[in-house]
Amino acid sequence: MCTDREPRRIAAMFGRIAPRYDFMNRLMTAGLDRRWRRLAAAEAALAPGQGALDVCCGTGDLAFALAERWPRVDVVGLDFTTEMLERARQKAARRRGGAGHSHPGGGGRAPTFVHGDVLALPFADHTFAAVTVGWGVRNVPDLPRALAEMARVTRPGGRLVCLESTRPPEGFGRRFHRVWFDKVVPALGRAVAGEGCAYEYLPASVRDFPDADALAALMADAGLVRVRYRRLGFGAVALHVAEKP
Numbered sequence: 001m002c003t004d005r006e007p008r009r010i011a012a013m014f015g016r017i018a019p020r021y022d023f024m025n026r027l028m029t030a031g032l033d034r035r036w037r038r039l040a041a042a043e044a045a046l047a048p049g050q051g052a053l054d055v056c057c058g059t060g061d062l063a064f065a066l067a068e069r070w071p072r073v074d075v076v077g078l079d080f081t082t083e084m085l086e087r088a089r090q091k092a093a094r095r096r097g098g099a100g101h102s103h104p105g106g107g108g109r110a111p112t113f114v115h116g117d118v119l120a121l122p123f124a125d126h127t128f129a130a131v132t133v134g135w136g137v138r139n140v141p142d143l144p145r146a147l148a149e150m151a152r153v154t155r156p157g158g159r160l161v162c163l164e165s166t167r168p169p170e171g172f173g174r175r176f177h178r179v180w181f182d183k184v185v186p187a188l189g190r191a192v193a194g195e196g197c198a199y200e201y202l203p204a205s206v207r208d209f210p211d212a213d214a215l216a217a218l219m220a221d222a223g224l225v226r227v228r229y230r231r232l233g234f235g236a237v238a239l240h241v242a243e244k245p
């Protein structure tokens with residue numbers, strides 16, 4: 001049951017963990033998740049006046065990282081869990097501070113957030129100069145279709161950037177990962193978020209997910225070119241970047 005990827009169950013699970021989601025991210029990664037999102041945002045390589053889409057945006061942290069890194073870019077975040085979107089919108093309202101659309105910190109425009117499914121994106125072909133996803137595609141029941149949808153709405157010459165948990169290569173990283181991710185994280189999830197199931201789902205979904213090379217191959221199958229990736233966090237996170245021809 002904890003490993004079920006049926007969309008309504010996934011949305012219900014993320015709805016339950018939404019109130020503690022950001023706090024759990026900081027705890028599980030010792031705060032490194034923010035740095036990883038900044039690195040992903042930098043890879044979007046946007047220019048003023050362009051648009052970016054962050055799918056599976058959750059509480060919006062990658063969308064905010066994009067808006068801060070690329071001022072004068074219009075960023076849209078999309079997710080299918082209402083409770084996550086509510087938190088993203090609350091953060092956007094706080095950042096606007098009631099004064100126009102600028103960020104107090106980065107000077108960028110606050111993102112807008114829309115409800116939608118990454119498997120059927122409500123946008124025309126070639127809409128965005130960059131499409132990003134952070135810890136999202138691992139949750140979808142049809143990964144090739146999700147990648148095809150993200151590629152479809154990306155403009156020719158635009159980028160797709162994917163930040164995702166992955167199995168580290170053999171060695172210290174994998175041994176540490178087995179203990180931290182498989183044992184400590186579910187215990188933290190039970191104790192801190194009151195949600196053992198969601199945080200058992202997390203390591204199980206990483207085990208079931210294609211490894212970093214296989215994900216790169218699937219991106220190429222989706223028609224993307226110059227696919228590359230680098231590992232972060234002792235190899236437990238992969239940052240893939242690809243371009244639409």
Ligand SMILES: C[S@@+](CC[C@H](N)C(=O)[O-])C[C@H]1O[C@@H](n2cnc3c(N)ncnc32)[C@H](O)[C@@H]1O
Nearest residue numbers: 014056057058079080081084117118134135139
């Ligand atoms: C682990 S969270 C990641 C949130 C955010 N991107 C981040 O960096 O923290 C995964 C998110 O993907 C969303 N999600 C899962 N499947 C989806 C789908 N098919 N369409 C849209 N959102 C989806 C969930 O609602 C959840 O908010």
